[in-house]
Amino acid sequence: MDAAAPFDPVEFKKHLRQYYAVFVALACLTAITVGVSYLRLNRPLAIGVALVIASIKASLVAAVFMHLISEKKVIFALLALTVFFFLLVLLLPAMTTLEGGRIL
Numbered sequence: 001m002d003a004a005a006p007f008d009p010v011e012f013k014k015h016l017r018q019y020y021a022v023f024v025a026l027a028c029l030t031a032i033t034v035g036v037s038y039l040r041l042n043r044p045l046a047i048g049v050a051l052v053i054a055s056i057k058a059s060l061v062a063a064v065f066m067h068l069i070s071e072k073k074v075i076f077a078l079l080a081l082t083v084f085f086f087l088l089v090l091l092l093p094a095m096t097t098l099e100g101g102r103i104l
Helices: 009-037 043-065 073-095
Strands: none
């Protein structure tokens, strides 16, 4: 929607429905996160499940509230590059741990 264009109530209601749907999804995912915390999973599995749920929630927020769902391919390429480097930074300590006196 162009900033100079007149207000379009139909377009506004469409966005409002999306925002309500994301709100409900975020509330449900938060409830699932709380429910999973009571399952007494071992720590690595619990962290993994929590990170998966948090990633889904972050994706919803980025896609809808930051309007990335309707952006061009360049934005998605930059986002993918950011995710790649984020994962690299997360895995870097695991790739450089010492085992038996040698670096893996």
